[in-house]
Amino acid sequence: MLRSLFLAAAGSARLERLVESTPAGSGVVRRFVAGSGADEALATTRELADDGLAVSLVHLGTGTETLEQAQAVRDEHVALLARLRAAGLTPAAEVSVKLSELGQRLDERVAFEHAHAICAAAAEAGTTVTLDAEDHTTTDATLETLLELRRDFPSTGAALQAYLRRTEGDCRELAVAGSRVRLCKGAYAEPESVAFQSPLDVDKSYVRCLNVLMSGEGYPMVATHDPRLIAIAEDRARWFDRSTGECEFQLLHGVRPEEQARLAAGGHTVRVYLPYGKQWFGYLMRRFAERPANVAYFAKAISAR
């Protein structure tokens, strides 16, 4: 029930204003989201970099419905990359990109060209781009785009979702030299025909994929907050002799910060997935819907106003 409440709240402009207008409320926002604009994104990136953390910035878009919007999303990323470079925040900071925001559903070629322009801006800034994984109907198109982008920008990375039955095979294809793969569980509601449904089956698939990536030639990016999977990834990194710079851990901004610090202190590269943009409120509510334990934190901050 709480989950539905928070998902419903995601559309409430009134609640959004309430959260934003209280010092405590905006403190909650800042725990999970950099803020609504590039200035805040840069400031938070600086703080995280000062703590020894790498960052992947993700722009929270409105959902692209026109080619003009797709172009604006491209311009936002290109401008951000130039600012990251000017601020000396690259290569510690990279960007994550959703191809749907670049118009993938409207015109795959246009989305590719926009992604290419972002990769070029990233290369000029001395950093990289990772393609987010979206729902399963986009996986083939996203991986084709990845292969094409990697011809000009070999360090372009992509996220793969362990809940998809196909992913172990995709890991095998992508576990090649220079290939950066972010392995996550997967965040969309997917049918049984394409995705494992039970948490145990998803975890088992995650470990199989991890084994493929860690034993392969590429650069695994372990994106999970799950203590058991993190422990297994640490074990595999040791077993396959991967030292610092040969794999990394990724966690969402504000989630398990003590674990982020522990991994970084242990010599691992830790990258924080840092969202920013005007659509921060919906993102925040979805994080609460995902994990009811965060609700108490939220309620306490709001009632303290």
Ligand code: FAD
């Ligand atoms: P869960 O099954 O949600 O949690 C497992 C355990 O982890 C919990 O039992 C708890 O012990 C611990 N835990 C989880 N959350 C918390 C918390 N908030 N506080 C304390 N402990 C917690 N999904 C996509 O579909 N596409 C993407 O491109 C994508 N990119 C991602 C990038 C990053 C860096 C991360 C971290 C996630 C990304 N995801 C993406 C989301 C991902 O697929 C999962 O939906 C999300 O990470 C939750 O799964 P989990 O691995 O944390 O494990």
